[in-house]
Amino acid sequence: MALLRYIAGRLVVYVLVIIFALTVLFFVPRLGPTDPVEAMLAKVASQGAYMDAAQVDALRQSLSDTFGLNGSLLEQYWAFIKRIVVTADFGPSLSMYPTPVMSLILNALPWTFGLLLTSTLIAWVLGNFVGLMSGWKPGSTTSRIMEGVAICLYPIPYYILALVLSILFSYVWKIFPLTTTIRGAPWSWDLVTSVVWNSFLPAMSIVIVVFGWWVISVKAQTTALKEEEFVRYARLKGLSDGRILSRYVLPNAILPQITFLALQIGLMFNGSLITEILFDYPGLGLLIYSAVLQGDFNLLMGTISLSVIAVATATMVIDLIYPLLDPRIRHR
Amino acid sequence: MAKFFADAPFRLYLGVVLVVIFIILGGILPWFAPGDPLVWYTAPRNQAPSATYWLGTTSLGQDVFWLLTYALRNSLILGLIVAGLSTVIGVFLGLAAGYAGGWLDRVLSFFMDALLCIPSLPILILMAALFGGQLALPFVGLALVLFNWPYPARQVRAVALTMREREFINVAWFSGESSVRILVRHIFPYIAGWSAANFINTVLVGISTESALAVIGLSSAQQATLGTMIYWAINYQALLGGKYVWIGSPVLAIVLLFIGLFLVSSGLSMRSSARRMSI
Numbered sequence: 072m073a074l075l076r077y078i079a080g081r082l083v084v085y086v087l088v089i090i091f092a093l094t095v096l097f098f099v100p101r102l103g104p105t106d107p108v109e110a111m112l113a114k115v116a117s118q119g120a121y122m123d124a125a126q127v128d129a130l131r132q133s134l135s136d137t138f139g140l141n142g143s144l145l146e147q148y149w150a151f152i153k154r155i156v157v158t159a160d161f162g163p164s165l166s167m168y169p170t171p172v173m174s175l176i177l178n179a180l181p182w183t184f185g186l187l188l189t190s191t192l193i194a195w196v197l198g199n200f201v202g203l204m205s206g207w208k209p210g211s212t213t214s215r216i217m218e219g220v221a222i223c224l225y226p227i228p229y230y231i232l233a234l235v236l237s238i239l240f241s242y243v244w245k246i247f248p249l250t251t252t253i254r255g256a257p258w259s260w261d262l263v264t265s266v267v268w269n270s271f272l273p274a275m276s277i278v279i280v281v282f283g284w285w286v287i288s289v290k291a292q293t294t295a296l297k298e299e300e301f302v303r304y305a306r307l308k309g310l311s312d313g314r315i316l317s318r319y320v321l322p323n324a325i326l327p328q329i330t331f332l333a334l335q336i337g338l339m340f341n342g343s344l345i346t347e348i349l350f351d352y353p354g355l356g357l358l359i360y361s362a363v364l365q366g367d368f369n370l371l372m373g374t375i376s377l378s379v380i381a382v383a384t385a386t387m388v389i390d391l392i393y394p395l396l397d398p399r400i401r402h403r
Numbered sequence: 404m405a406k407f408f409a410d411a412p413f414r415l416y417l418g419v420v421l422v423v424i425f426i427i428l429g430g431i432l433p434w435f436a437p438g439d440p441l442v443w444y445t446a447p448r449n450q451a452p453s454a455t456y457w458l459g460t461t462s463l464g465q466d467v468f469w470l471l472t473y474a475l476r477n478s479l480i481l482g483l484i485v486a487g488l489s490t491v492i493g494v495f496l497g498l499a500a501g502y503a504g505g506w507l508d509r510v511l512s513f514f515m516d517a518l519l520c521i522p523s524l525p526i527l528i529l530m531a532a533l534f535g536g537q538l539a540l541p542f543v544g545l546a547l548v549l550f551n552w553p554y555p556a557r558q559v560r561a562v563a564l565t566m567r568e569r570e571f572i573n574v575a576w577f578s579g580e581s582s583v584r585i586l587v588r589h590i591f592p593y594i595a596g597w598s599a600a601n602f603i604n605t606v607l608v609g610i611s612t613e614s615a616l617a618v619i620g621l622s623s624a625q626q627a628t629l630g631t632m633i634y635w636a637i638n639y640q641a642l643l644g645g646k647y648v649w650i651g652s653p654v655l656a657i658v659l660l661f662i663g664l665f666l667v668s669s670g671l672s673m674r675s676s677a678r679r680m681s682i
Contacts (some may be wrong), residue, residue: 088517099526099532162409222414226665230609230618231657234633238650334519338608341524345615359525360619363532371532375525386520 077394085387090152092379096372097151108135113302161373166365172373175358179374180381183354187343190277193327197278199283203316203324205286206293218290225283231341233276235351240272247272250351273350277343288331292324326397333389337382344378412673418666425660426462426528429475440469441627452648459648462639471652474627475660478610481540481628485547485609490602492554494594498586501563508534512560515553523550524615531621540623547609553600559594566590596675603668607661614657629653 084180108131142150154160161172186383201221205214241249253262260334296302305315347356362370438445452459458467500511502605527546531538566572566589575585610629616622617630620638624631636642636650 074454084513084516087513090522091514092521092536094617095521095526099529132526145652217491219596222669223662226613226661227658228661230615231654234618234650234654238642238647329501337522340522341612341615344528345618348619359528363528363621366532371529378525379521382522383520 074394078391081387081390083381088383088387089156089380092383093155093376094148096376097148097378130283134240155376157298161376162369164298164367164369164370166361166370171229174375175370176355178371179353179358182352183343183347183356186274186347186352186354187277187339189270189279189334191276191339193286194278194281198282199284199289199321199324202286202289203293203321206290207297207312207316207320209290211293214290217286221282221283221286224279225287227283229276229280229339230345231351232279233273235344236272236276237349251353254351270352273343273346273352276346277339280342281339283333284335285328288328288398289324292327293320296320296323326393329389329396331395333386333393335388336385340378340382359402405483414666414672415670415674417662418668418670421659421663422667425475425656425663426479428472428500428656429479432472433469433476435606436469436472437466440466440473449646450488450643458502458652459646461635462646462647464646466647467652470627470632472658474629474632474653477540478613478629479606481544481613482606482610485544485551486602486605488544490549490555490598493552493601494559495599496552497556497559498563498590502567503562507594508560509558515557517561518550518553521550523612527551527612527616528619531616537620537624538616538622540613540626540628543613543622544609547612549601549603551608554605555598558597558601562594562597563590566593579634597672600668600672600675603650607664607668611661625631628668629657629668 100250100315103335159173161176164168164172164175167175205211205217208214237247240247248269253265253269253274274398288386293316302315302319305319342355344359346352347354348360355374359371359374359378363376419579431450442465444458446456446464446466448460448464450456450460456466457470458471458474461470474509496511500515502510523546527538527543528545530542541655572589577590578582578586612621613628614630614633617628618633620634620635622628622630629655632653634655636646641647641649
């Protein structure tokens with residue numbers, strides 16, 4: 072019953088957050104000092120297209136339509152929310168006309184999710200292992216070195232690390248590809264190796280930073296948990312270190328990590344956007360970037376709305392997983 | 404000052420030293436620049452580091468060293484303003500939410516939670532794209548404040564909630580102290596250490612997010628920041644030309660500055676939690 076109430080509460084907050092986020096997205100184009108329609112017309116003109124006054128007016132009208140600038144503010148707002156929530160339709164892409172924006176996004180999403188999930192998972196396993204080890208013996212040399220390394224890695228932004236990795240391994244020592252080119256037939260071994268090979272550097276830039284944080288936090292947790300009565304009891308009972316770490320310390324050290332993940336997922340997403348752009352990785356980040364460069368408003372609004380919704384959803388999913396892992400919330 | 408460092412962990416010293424170096428580089432040195440380093444062709448092009456041009460020159464004829472000091476100055480100013488405003492707004496709203504309770508608390512808490520799960524960079528990119536392809540620094544700062552006040556606010560709210568129930572607050576209240584005095588004398592010491600740590604961390608996040616926007620060319624091009632310096636270097640093929648000092652210096656500056664800021668922030672929070680334990 073308590074669990075049901077928890078889930079219902081989270082879902083209500085989730086819906087409100089999505090509405091709030093969409094409201095922000097709705098008002099951003101309207102708060103700017105410049106009129107987006109005029110800005111876009113200026114962009115078209117600056118690209119050398121010559122149009123007479125009637126054509127400009129026609130274009131202005133059609134842009135106002137796609138921007139949803141017709142009717143009163145309330146009507147515009149309602150139409151905007153309805154289009155995204157009810158029909159999930161962002162219209163056709165202007166630069167790759169008439170491909171729907173949604174299908175472009177659906178092609179890009181697996182890349183972004185794949186990159187983020189795989190690298191978070193690798194960093195989680197490595198970080199927990201190293202953090203547990205160094206927290207168990209906090210005074211030892213290896214533990215101090217590992218913490219020093221982690222402290223130097225964690226504050227570095229993902230895109231800076233991505234840049235450093237690409238300078239080191241694509242320019243100076245040319246072993247990894249500079250930009251992403253995927254080869255191979257669908258479902259073939261070639262395709263798999265090509266994906267892994269091309270994703271290696273972008274993934275590493277995320278893995279290394281996230282690894283740094285996990286080592287720092289798990290080490291602090293482990294050092295504190297080591298002094299707890301139940302761990303001392305387990306040790307006096309004669310259990311092996313491995314068993315104490317995996318059964319007594321780890322489950323307690325995992326909970327704060329989940330809260331952290333929920334708070335951090337937005338920042339990780341920010342980082343992966345830039346990393347994708349730097350490596351030409353065909354995910355959501357590159358799609359947003361090409362939308363900006365080509366002035367494709369439909370694609371821009373679609374990708375941005377979807378990334379905001381995706382991050383909010385991921386945060387909610389993590390929040391919902393929490394009670395499954397923490398029996399104390401379930402039984403309250 | 405001596406008292407400040409008395410029970411400080413080693414990492415705080417190291418962090419303060421690093422940060423002070425960068426404050427000197429970005430806060431004092433720009434005054435001594437021989438000219439505006441942004442202007443093209445004020446130096447010979449493509450020079451390797453030498454006695455006259457410490458970090459060489461760009462392919463646009465700019466002195467990399469002086470350009471770096473300008474970039475550091477602008478990035479630091481942005482970070483400090485963002486962190487200052489976010490901390491003041493966050494502490495104020497956090498106290499209001501925790502202290503007042505009721506519907507005000509619910510509304511404020513909702514906004515804190517909602518803003519925390521909206522990624523800031525996509526919104527900034529949207530703003531940049533709509534405002535003509537580049538976002539002036541004041542707008543970047545404003546947007547960053549909007550996304551960063553919830554962190555201190557949540558923490559301060561949690562502290563304020565527990566504070567309401569504490570005995571010594573009641574004692575102060577019943578002995579006739581004004582609520583302003585209670586806030587300043589009794590509650591503020593509890594949140595000061597944590598807020599300072601969070602302030603430093605927000606400086607880091609502010610500089611980092613602006614640089615992220617700048618690296619893809621969507622931040623202001625009129626001013627040098629650490630991010631725009633990287634963008635220019637990439638854009639003018641510093642990498643293909645093998646001019647690693649040009650692109651390397653802002654990258655190294657970001658890495659060292661951020662490590663310094665992180666050491667200060669985590670050192671401060673270690674110190675304040677150690678003191679809280681001992682009280």
